[in-house]
Amino acid sequence: MSTVATPARLPSSGVNVKTVNRVVIYGLLALFALFYLMPLFVMLVTSFKTMDEIQNGNMLSLPKAPTFDPWLKAWGETCVGLTCAGIKGYFWNSIKMVVPAVIISTLLGALNGYVLTKWRFRGHTLVFGLMLFACFIPFQSVLLPMATILGSVGRFGASLRNSVGTSFGLGNSTVNLVFVHVVYGIGFTTLFFRNYYEAFPTELVRAAQVDGASFFQIFRRIMLPNSMPIFVVTVIYQFTNIWNDFLFASAYAGTGDSMPMTVALNNVVNTSTGVVEYNVNMAAAMIAALPTLLVYVLAGRYFVRGLMAGAVKG
Amino acid sequence: MSTVATSQIKLTPEHARPRATVRSRLQDALPKIVLAPSFAITVIFVYGFILWTIYLSFTNSKTFPSYAITGPRAYQRLWGWTFDTDPPSSWYTSITNMGIFGFLYILICLALGLFLAILLDQKIRGEGVLRPIYLYPMALSFIVTGVAWKWFLDPGLGLEQTLHQWGWTSFHFDWIKNKDFVIYTVVIAGVWQASGFIMAMFLAGLRGIDGEIMKAAQIDGATTFQLYRRIVIPLLRPIFLSAFIVLAHLAIKSYDLVVALTSGGPGGSAWLPSNFMYEYTFKRNEMAVGSASAVIMLMTIVAIIVPYLYSELREKSR
Numbered sequence: 281m282s283t284v285a286t287p288a289r290l291p292s293s294g295v296n297v298k299t300v301n302r303v304v305i306y307g308l309l310a311l312f313a314l315f316y317l318m319p320l321f322v323m324l325v326t327s328f329k330t331m332d333e334i335q336n337g338n339m340l341s342l343p344k345a346p347t348f349d350p351w352l353k354a355w356g357e358t359c360v361g362l363t364c365a366g367i368k369g370y371f372w373n374s375i376k377m378v379v380p381a382v383i384i385s386t387l388l389g390a391l392n393g394y395v396l397t398k399w400r401f402r403g404h405t406l407v408f409g410l411m412l413f414a415c416f417i418p419f420q421s422v423l424l425p426m427a428t429i430l431g432s433v434g435r436f437g438a439s440l441r442n443s444v445g446t447s448f449g450l451g452n453s454t455v456n457l458v459f460v461h462v463v464y465g466i467g468f469t470t471l472f473f474r475n476y477y478e479a480f481p482t483e484l485v486r487a488a489q490v491d492g493a494s495f496f497q498i499f500r501r502i503m504l505p506n507s508m509p510i511f512v513v514t515v516i517y518q519f520t521n522i523w524n525d526f527l528f529a530s531a532y533a534g535t536g537d538s539m540p541m542t543v544a545l546n547n548v549v550n551t552s553t554g555v556v557e558y559n560v561n562m563a564a565a566m567i568a569a570l571p572t573l574l575v576y577v578l579a580g581r582y583f584v585r586g587l588m589a590g591a592v593k594g
Numbered sequence: 595m596s597t598v599a600t601s602q603i604k605l606t607p608e609h610a611r612p613r614a615t616v617r618s619r620l621q622d623a624l625p626k627i628v629l630a631p632s633f634a635i636t637v638i639f640v641y642g643f644i645l646w647t648i649y650l651s652f653t654n655s656k657t658f659p660s661y662a663i664t665g666p667r668a669y670q671r672l673w674g675w676t677f678d679t680d681p682p683s684s685w686y687t688s689i690t691n692m693g694i695f696g697f698l699y700i701l702i703c704l705a706l707g708l709f710l711a712i713l714l715d716q717k718i719r720g721e722g723v724l725r726p727i728y729l730y731p732m733a734l735s736f737i738v739t740g741v742a743w744k745w746f747l748d749p750g751l752g753l754e755q756t757l758h759q760w761g762w763t764s765f766h767f768d769w770i771k772n773k774d775f776v777i778y779t780v781v782i783a784g785v786w787q788a789s790g791f792i793m794a795m796f797l798a799g800l801r802g803i804d805g806e807i808m809k810a811a812q813i814d815g816a817t818t819f820q821l822y823r824r825i826v827i828p829l830l831r832p833i834f835l836s837a838f839i840v841l842a843h844l845a846i847k848s849y850d851l852v853v854a855l856t857s858g859g860p861g862g863s864a865w866l867p868s869n870f871m872y873e874y875t876f877k878r879n880e881m882a883v884g885s886a887s888a889v890i891m892l893m894t895i896v897a898i899i900v901p902y903l904y905s906e907l908r909e910k911s912r
Contacts, residue, residue, distance in 0.1 A: 305718070309713055313727045319739075319743055323741075334751070339746075391628050391629070391632075410636060410641070414636050417895065420849075420888040420891055421647050423871075423888070424659075425646040425647060463635050464640075520733060524734070525735075542735055546737050561741065565737075565742065568735065569734050572734065573730065573733055588795065
């Protein structure tokens with residue numbers, strides 16, 4: 281565009297420098313795009329190859345005879361520890377954990393953000409500060425006490441089952457993980473909603489109050505209808521974080537049938553028994569990555585906004 | 595929730611006088627009642643548990659917690675092991691790795707993120723395609739990232755073998771199996787995952803810079819390089835700070851990546867303090883030592899985060 285205008289003053293050399301610059305910039309950008317795409321590409325093509333082709337072929341070549349078998353095997357047959365029933369059960373474990381944890385933590389965050397911005401009381405900054413700092417702690421510093429408590433709750437649940445017949449979910453690994461993710465997720469969800477509601481006109485709330493609307497009426501009729509974007513951001517953020525969690529999952533549901541997806545994947549990949557089936561491993565990794573990748577593809581804009589909101593705190 | 599609210603509204607006309615005080619008091623306290631569970635949960639499960647962990651680090655707990663205080667023995671043991679003891683101290687390995695990993699990870703992510711953001715800010719066609727490509731690794735779990743890179747860096751299957759097939763048979767790259775270099779593979783995978791996000795932060799910062807300043811500098815005859823060095827990068831200082839905080843925080847918490855990529859490396863040579871804590875607490879039955887290492891991790895984060903949060907919150911309330 282601008283190159284059209286310049287030749288009049290600067291003959292060919294100026295145009296050349298500019299063109300060379302553009303070529304270099306585009307070249308570098310393309311090179312980095314390759315760097316970021318490479319591992320995913322390799323994972324994807326490997327998951328469609330036969331073991332024969334993997335051992336004798338090139339990592340980067342496309343599968344000669346694409347086969348869907350590794351995916352089927354990863355889903356339904358591969359061994360996780362001693363049980364060989366595929367990763368499908370663990371995939372559902374993750375879903376059963378993620379859905380309630382996301383819903384509960386998001387709703388609590390919305391209510392907290394509403395209180396901390398529109399119903400302020402003395403010391404609200406301190407309360408928020410304490411909840412905010414909780415987002416940053418290395419979870420190692422709470423891992424052991426939580427394990428102890430969950431252990432006691434589990435024993436209590438077992439004795440309940442013996443006496444009453446049901447444990448009311450106490451001691452169930454999935455319930456435990458939902459609880460843990462809610463507890464350590466409300467800091468972030470509160471932060472998101474607080475910052476969003478901070479910009480929401482307080483006059484509207486006061487006006488509704490004067491008209492006699494109650495605390496929850498204002499929340500339901502005025503705040504919620506205007507919170508769609510931040511709900512999407514928070515849900516995506518929480519979904520990604522909880523789905524991808526490994527530390528809590530391995531500490532509190534590291535063995536048995538209740539493992540979430542990340543732990544199961546790690547077990548599949550790191551088993552030392554038998555022949556390592558790389559194509560099945562890669563298919564399993566793809567299955568574990570798909571939900572969050574799908575969210576990213578469908579709602580990338582909100583995903584980035586969540587990361588940014590989580591990054592620039594306070 | 596809504597049922598409670600509506601029934602109260604219906605009741606008021608009939609019971610106006612006697613109920614008024616109770617109801618209005620309830621209404622006044624309602625916000626606090628709503629916030630209370632979350633706050634209580636935070637106080638107990640975050641701060642209470644932190645105190646509990648600190649307490650345990652001063653006991654003699656092994657497989658099971660013991661609650662008799664025995665002084666700072668765990669810390670003495672933690673720092674007393676050295677590289678010369680047998681077996682060599684995994685704690686020193688962990689913090690050395692933390693230093694190497696933290697420094698390189700933060701530095702490369704910042705440099706690469708800034709570089710890519712500046713390149714992307716040159717009115718690039720197809721920016722809408724490139725940006726998501728740089729950023730997508732952030733949506734993956736560390737476990738998936740680890741699995742992918744483990745494959746890619748494996749000498750027998752990945753990059754090395756591919757280059758051999760292409761004729762470069764002298765190429766040798768076995769860092770992932772080498773106890774002195776395995777931590778650098780963690781850096782590679784970590785940078786791959788987070789640098790795109792840092793790019794997005796810088797890009798947002800670049801887009802926020804007033805175009806007039808840039809124009810004025812260009813009219814004054816500044817070259818592009820000078821423009822960025824003298825004007826743009828200093829203006830991005832707040833982004834550098836936020837990005838540093840994010841990266842430092844991610845680095846100290848990194849645990850899964852080491853597990854998935856290296857399974858701890860040969861002889862635990864890829865451990866970070868987070869891995870040390872997990873192994874000692876849950877696998878080696880050294881609960882007190884594990885707690886002590888968790889406390890040290892927490893202190894490191896506190897030293898970085900608290901001044902930052904304090905200044906952020908103060909700035910906001912001003």
